[in-house]
Structures are given as structure tokens and as C-alpha cells.
Amino acid sequence: MAGTGTTRTIKLRIKRYRPERSDEPFDQEFTIPFRDDMVVLDALNYIKDHIDPTLAYRWSCRMGICGSCGANVDGTPKLTCALYLKDLRKRPVVIEPLENFAILKDLVVDIEPFMEKLESVKPYIIRPDDRPLERGAYRQTPEELDLYRQQSLCINCMLCYAACPVYGHDPKFLGPAASALALRYELDSRDKGSEERLAAIATEHGIWQCTFVGECSVVCPKNVDPAGAIQQLKTRAATRLMKAMLLPLAPR
Amino acid sequence: MATATVRKPYVRPRSALWWTKNPRYLLFQLRELSGAFVVLYAFLVLWQLWALRGGEDAYYSFELLWYSRPMMVLNAIILGFAVLHSITWFALTAKVPLFRIRGRPPPAALVVGANVAIWVAISYAILRLLYGGL
Numbered sequence: 001m002a003g004t005g006t007t008r009t010i011k012l013r014i015k016r017y018r019p020e021r022s023d024e025p026f027d028q029e030f031t032i033p034f035r036d037d038m039v040v041l042d043a044l045n046y047i048k049d050h051i052d053p054t055l056a057y058r059w060s061c062r063m064g065i066c067g068s069c070g071a072n073v074d075g076t077p078k079l080t081c082a083l084y085l086k087d088l089r090k091r092p093v094v095i096e097p098l099e100n101f102a103i104l105k106d107l108v109v110d111i112e113p114f115m116e117k118l119e120s121v122k123p124y125i126i127r128p129d130d131r132p133l134e135r136g137a138y139r140q141t142p143e144e145l146d147l148y149r150q151q152s153l154c155i156n157c158m159l160c161y162a163a164c165p166v167y168g169h170d171p172k173f174l175g176p177a178a179s180a181l182a183l184r185y186e187l188d189s190r191d192k193g194s195e196e197r198l199a200a201i202a203t204e205h206g207i208w209q210c211t212f213v214g215e216c217s218v219v220c221p222k223n224v225d226p227a228g229a230i231q232q233l234k235t236r237a238a239t240r241l242m243k244a245m246l247l248p249l250a251p252r
Numbered sequence: 253m254a255t256a257t258v259r260k261p262y263v264r265p266r267s268a269l270w271w272t273k274n275p276r277y278l279l280f281q282l283r284e285l286s287g288a289f290v291v292l293y294a295f296l297v298l299w300q301l302w303a304l305r306g307g308e309d310a311y312y313s314f315e316l317l318w319y320s321r322p323m324m325v326l327n328a329i330i331l332g333f334a335v336l337h338s339i340t341w342f343a344l345t346a347k348v349p350l351f352r353i354r355g356r357p358p359p360a361a362l363v364v365g366a367n368v369a370i371w372v373a374i375s376y377a378i379l380r381l382l383y384g385g386l
């Protein structure tokens with residue numbers, strides 16, 4: 001270990017919620033030894049291993065791919081596996097469950113509404129003709145793949161929902177990640193389901209509810225730019241509407 | 253023996269001051285508010301036209317008010333919000349790439365910069381036309 005031999009410590013304030021014991025969350029402070037190479041998730045693991053085994057939080061890969069370990073750290077939605085303690089200025093470091101989600105226990109939030117939103121955008125390739133398997137895969141050039149690569153990088157970490165005040169205001173709002181996923185299929189050359197998908201998302205609680213705060217794209221750890229995706233979907237939906245009005249007989 | 257699981261999701265109350273937590277939320281609120289000021293200016297112009305229709309005396313009374321200090325302050329505030337409204341609107345344009353250059357969306361700085369440049373050029377042309385320059 002690098003250092004002088006004296007152990008540095010860091011104080012963390014963690015939002016706890018124990019549904020079996022209390023009706024409301026409470027704050028609990030922990031002071032733990034700390035090194036420069038520790039991320040916030042390491043601190044949570046230290047507490048669970050050495051101080052309080054009842055602390056509940058989600059994590060899996062530890063490398064910014066699984067999207068499980070999101071939490072609000074000092075008020076900002078972050079992947080706790082990708083945030084170094086040494087980069088945090090405030091003391092104590094405040095760790096809370098992702099904003100805008102119901103808390104199930106400690107840092108674990110209810111992701112069920114999010115999963116329903118993902119399903120609602122029809123995130124699969126829709127074809128009018130279901131080609132038999134023996135005819136092989138639908139082929140695509142690297143250039144066609146590039147069109148939707150950015151949106152396909154989403155890891156469903158839900159940081160964008162925690163950052164979105166529109167979602168905080170109305171839990172029915174489709175929200176950033178689900179919209180980005182919709183655009184990912186909209187831009188896929190193999191997909192022919194645009195009409196069906198846009199009809200599902202261009203609704204009151206769908207993309208039109210976005211007021212373009214833009215914070216979702218700021219907090220996105222994968223540079224998916226959901227805010228941009230929603231604006232592109234709005235353009236597509238508006239174009240579809242205009243076409244239907246001006247050219248009612250044209251194929252869509 | 254296993255104890256029964258208690259599932260009791262806790263929904264946090266939302267603070268009415270959520271927009272003070274992050275400077276970008278504040279900017280968003282100001283941007284939304286700017287729309288109201290743009291509408292207010294449209295009403296002021298309608299008022300001006302109405303006064304113009306009322307004849308010379310009516311327009312003179314209007315001008316007395318129009319060039320008063322409170323109205324100048326109000327106009328300065330409206331100008332500030334109008335500029336904010338326009339800049340944030342043009343910043344949005346880069347989010348919807350309508351064309352691609354060598355398979356990539358054009359750089360955001362280019363799209364926003366071009367829009368702002370056209371906006372400034374047209375505004376200046378109107379100023380030249382109406383007042384002969386700044």
C-alpha cells in the first residue's frame with residue numbers, strides 16, 4: 001500500500017431504510033479506513049464486510065458494465081464502482097438511493113416501473129415478414145450498425161431517471177433510457193416497426209412530456225445522450241404526423 | 253425458520269425547491285420562464301400597435317410610458333430572457349442531426365455556431381433596415 005503508514009479515514013453518511021423496523025429512512029454515519037484507490041462501492045463493501053452486514057445495496061461487475069451499483073452520491077446520480085472517494089470534496093460523503101425511485105431497503109430501489117417502461121417501447125426488431133431461420137440472419141453493414149451504436153451502449157443503470165425532474169414529477173413519464181432504447185431500434189436498418197413503435201411512445205406520458213432539461217445526458221456514464229435521443233424521436237414523430245396529414249394515402 | 257419478507261416501498265416526498273439543488277436545473281427553470289417573457293413582449297408590441305391605431309395623442313401617451321424608467325428596466329429584463337431563450341433553443345439544434353458528414357453527425361459546435369451566426373446576421377440586418385445600424 002502506498003502511503004506513510006498512518007491510516008487515513010473517511011466519514012460516510014448513508015441513507016438507510018429498514019422496512020421491517022421503521023416507516024421512514026434515516027441517516028447513519030460510518031467512519032472507515034480509506035486509500036486513494038478506493039471507489040465508493042469499495043467503501044460500501046468495507047462497511048458490509050467489517051461493520052454492518054445488514055447494509056443492502058446492489059452491485060455486480062465492479063467495472064461499469066452491469067449498471068447495478070447506481071446511487072446518489074453527494075446529490076448526483078453516479079455509478080459507485082466508477083467514483084473514487086479521493087475525488088469527492090465534501091465530508092461526510094453522502095450516499096443515498098437513486099432519486100425518484102421508491103426505496104425497498106437501504107440503497108436498493110424498486111426497478112419494476114423502469115422494466116415496464118423498457119418493455120413498452122417494443123425493444124426488438126419488428127418485421128412484417130418473419131423470415132424462416134434457414135434463410136439466415138438479417139444482415140447489416142458496419143455503417144448501418146454505427147447509426148445506432150451510441151444508443152445501444154445503454155447499461156440500464158437508471159442514473160438518467162434519477163437525474164430527470166420530469167420523471168420525478170410524473171412517474172408515468174416514459175423517461176430517458178427507454179426513449180434511447182426506442183431510438184436504438186428506430187435507427188436499426190433491419191427494423192420495420194417504426195409506425196408501431198412511434199405510436200406507442202409519441203403519447204402524453206411518452207416523449208412529448210420531455211421538456212429537455214438535459215441532465216440525463218450529463219449523468220449518463222456511457223455517453224448514450226438520452227436527451228438527444230428524445231429530441232430525435234420527437235422529430236420523427238412530428239414528421240410522421242405531418243406525413244399522415246399531408247399525404248394520407250402515402251405508404252408509411 | 254425464515255421470517256416473512258416485508259415489502260414496503262418508501263416513496264420520498266419531493267421538495268418544491270428541487271430546482272435549487274443543481275445549477276443546471278436552475279438554468280432549465282429560467283429557460284422555461286423565458287417563454288413567458290417572450291409572450292409578454294408580444295403583448296407589449298400588440299399594445300404599441302393598438303396605441304398607433306388610436307392616433308397621434310394615444311401614441312404619444314404610449315411613448316411617454318414606453319420610455320419611462322420602469323419600462324426600460326422591464327425591456328432590459330425581457331431582452332435578457334429573449335437572449336437566453338434563443339441561445340438555449342439553438343443549443344438544442346445539435347441534438348437532432350438532419351444530415352451526416354462522412355457517416356457521422358456534424359459536430360455540435362458547427363451546428364450551434366452556424367445557427368447562432370445566422371441569427372446574429374439576420375438580427376443585424378433587421379437593425380440596419382429599421383435604424384440604420386446599431
